[in-house]
Amino acid sequence: MKKASNVKTIVESQAASASAAASSPMSKSSALRALAAALAALVLALCVGFMSGCSSNSYTPEPSEQKIDNSLLHTPGTLRVGVDASNAPYAAQSQGSIVGIDVDTAAALADELGLKLELVDVGTNAEGAFTSDNVDIVMGVGSDAKNCWVSEPYLSSSVVLFAAEEGTRVPLPTDVFVVAAQASSMSAVEVTNRLGQDHLDATSDIQTAFDKLKSGSAKYVATDSTIGSYVAHSNNQTIYPIALLAEETKYCIGAPITASGLQDAVSEALKKLSDGGVLKLIDQKWLGEQMNLSSLTVIEPIPEPEPEPAEGEDTATGCSTTKFSFYVPDIAMPTEQGAITLPVFACAYWCSLEKL
Numbered sequence: 233m234k235k236a237s238n239v240k241t242i243v244e245s246q247a248a249s250a251s252a253a254a255s256s257p258m259s260k261s262s263a264l265r266a267l268a269a270a271l272a273a274l275v276l277a278l279c280v281g282f283m284s285g286c287s288s289n290s291y292t293p294e295p296s297e298q299k300i301d302n303s304l305l306h307t308p309g310t311l312r313v314g315v316d317a318s319n320a321p322y323a324a325q326s327q328g329s330i331v332g333i334d335v336d337t338a339a340a341l342a343d344e345l346g347l348k349l350e351l352v353d354v355g356t357n358a359e360g361a362f363t364s365d366n367v368d369i370v371m372g373v374g375s376d377a378k379n380c381w382v383s384e385p386y387l388s389s390s391v392v393l394f395a396a397e398e399g400t401r402v403p404l405p406t407d408v409f410v411v412a413a414q415a416s417s418m419s420a421v422e423v424t425n426r427l428g429q430d431h432l433d434a435t436s437d438i439q440t441a442f443d444k445l446k447s448g449s450a451k452y453v454a455t456d457s458t459i460g461s462y463v464a465h466s467n468n469q470t471i472y473p474i475a476l477l478a479e480e481t482k483y484c485i486g487a488p489i490t491a492s493g494l495q496d497a498v499s500e501a502l503k504k505l506s507d508g509g510v511l512k513l514i515d516q517k518w519l520g521e522q523m524n525l526s527s528l529t530v531i532e533p534i535p536e537p538e539p540e541p542a543e544g545e546d547t548a549t550g551c552s553t554t555k556f557s558f559y560v561p562d563i564a565m566p567t568e569q570g571a572i573t574l575p576v577f578a579c580a581y582w583c584s585l586e587k588l
Contacts, residue, residue, distance in 0.1 A: 315573035373486030385482035412441035
């Protein structure tokens with residue numbers, strides 16, 4: 233990418249100048265001034281690089297050849313991208329701008345297509361945003377979306393069980409341990425369903441859960457993998473994924489079903505960003521070290537206990553049975569001495585036909 237190479241050129245040039253100054257017979261003060269100048273240039277270059285990586289509503293990439301026809305866009309030369317700006321760390325408001333994983337991915341995509349970027353906060357109305365907000369594409373669309381085309385996933389997440397120590401084994405419901413998870417969250421629900429209610433320590437927020445993991449009062453934290461990685465990375469806290477408590481959720485880019493030309497352009501650009509390592513760098517910026525969710529063990533839900541048989545239910549056949557006696561009129565039975573008449577009582581079990 234041009235920005236990265238420009239930063240690299242500035243840094244290398246200034247470093248070379250500083251090195252030459254240090255080895256030349258100039259005064260010590262001159263050498264120090266040269267080194268200070270090199271460091272100042274390095275800081276400036278890094279600032280430029282980081283500002284280029286951060287996206288805002290008016291992000292403008294370096295001039296490059298536009299790779300998509302204007303007839304496929306709502307605004308010529310501009311890619312209008314829908315995001316949910318209340319969904320950190322994917323996208324969220326920060327000092328008047330929208331920032332996050334989805335924003336950086338959208339900025340890189342626009343750059344690859346030779347377009348300017350315009351962000352539109354569409355909230356959770358991802359699939360309806362194409363008509364209501366006139367966006368070209370939407371970030372963070374589920375792979376199972378029915379009302380729009382979806383790209384290959386650019387990010388996956390799941391409810392993950394994290395531990396503070398590497399090599400911590402996957403717990404069993406019969407073990408003694410505590411899992412901290414935010415109260416009323418999907419993570420807390422999955423802990424209950426897959427490990428048991430007795431193991432859950434419901435916290436007021438995810439930060440408190442990680443504080444308990446750090447202090448040792450909880451052996452595990454259960455949370456969304458993306459959110460958990462973001463919180464830990466922001467706090468410089470090392471955590472290790474141990475197991476999955478749910479199936480993976482894949483995040484994709486959505487586009488109108490009829491926009492085949494746009495779909496092709498987005499697919500090609502996204503593949504280039506993936507193959508070139510750009511998506512990996514974006515993940516590392518926000519989440520730290522990437523985790524391979526597919527390599528983790530999935531903890532299955534605890535089987536439901538067998539229901540107690542209701543009164544009158546035959547446990548062998550699963551049929552509802554009712555025992556009753558009835559009277560049969562006297563029957564004449566032949567004997568060697570002649571016929572005799574006996575009263576007969578019969579006992580029977582009725583098995584409901586609907587359960588046969």
